[in-house]
Amino acid sequence: MDRIAGKAHTNHYQKGEFLFRSQEKDDALYIVNRGKVRIYRLSDSGKEQLVRILNPGDFTGEWTLFNPDAVHEEYAEATRDTSVCMIQQHDVQEFLKEYPAISLKLLGEMSQRLESSERQTAQVAVESVITRLVLFLAENVEPEMGNSPTITLPMAKKDIASYLGTTPETISRKFGELEDEGLIQQLSGKRIKIQDLDDLLLYSE
């Protein structure tokens, strides 16, 4: 750990600054220390799709890290003041060769991300917006909260829209629909009261 820390740089980013942009080339591993980072893609037509949000402890950069000639395909933007630990490819490879257990950990993390991404693809491909929204809410319920939990949305509704592959207008309407059905209540400050989680999950017609 000490040896790793010795090789790592810590970088600070202000809200709105980018760790990297699409098409840029580098080969560092980025580990978020403090703050929040939005990872998103832009289509040719300029529409953005939110890929994921990095919180402290999360990392990114694996694409260019493990594929020497690759360039970034995503944008990584700090959405608040953020500090990030950077390790260069060369050093990462050293550590992985020296401590194979770290590779196993990394492989576990990567396979989780892959699973989650493939699930996301399948959902966007075949489920309706209301179903995707319900599943999104269910995924964001803290496990130990029982069947009638209150959750805090982990991102702005416009970001939920982007993440779910739809528009803010539609998300707004679908939240309204769920509220009209008595399945949720929208409280202040991104908080949502779920009346009955099972009922909510059943609603995905």
Added chain:
Amino acid sequence: MDRIAGKAHTNHYQKGEFLFRSQEKDDALYIVNRGKVRIYRLSDSGKEQLVRILNPGDFTGEWTLFNPDAVHEEYAEATRDTSVCMIQQHDVQEFLKEYPAISLKLLGEMSQRLESSERQTAQVAVESVITRLVLFLAENVEPEMGNSPTITLPMAKKDIASYLGTTPETISRKFGELEDEGLIQQLSGKRIKIQDLDDLLLYSE
């Protein structure tokens, strides 16, 4: 290599047999030797989404392999007579600890798959069907074929539909549209003649 081969089993599957099904639990790594395997997901409502096709040399099983308590979320079905090399988790971990270079190779492969999956999510989320189809065709052009290539579709059109998150009917119509525009010609036996690759890519209104 010899040592790995010693621990590996080779299994044979007939067309239509499953290497594994969703919700099943196991912890093997599957490497395709010969044949072809369809990996797909089923939604609650029974719609299928094709995740990818495994050809000789490709592997799967990483999700349950690196996440001890996980169950499969996908179906792996042989679409022709197929032989598969299986290695148990325990043995995989041994090898990875002993030969760290293999881990790096695996991490490279996994990050490619992750990149590809995230690209796929973004496309399904924000692009129209015709755009997705055009991008799919472009991805399947052999690089060294110049600007007016003939390609062979790597799967049935119904599978393309499932992969792109749409229906066979719509795919059929979109192929027709591209043909009416003079951008492609549909030849016999899954072969497609592309008139001009650049024009085709520009068509994605």
Added chain:
DNA sequence: CAAAAAAATTGACGCTCATCAAGAAAAGTC
């Protein structure tokens, strides 16, 4: 090669959801 099964095509119809516009609410800033 004929019969059966699977895949692909075509048409008609309607629903979900994107788009554009405009106003309200919330959050960030001095």
Added chain:
DNA sequence: GACTTTTCTTGATGAGCGTCAATTTTTTTG
């Protein structure tokens, strides 16, 4: 607390695409 900016909401409209149904074409099988 007033001002600005961003986010959210609500309405009207229509395009894109899914669904259902029927036929044709291709592939598979004995």
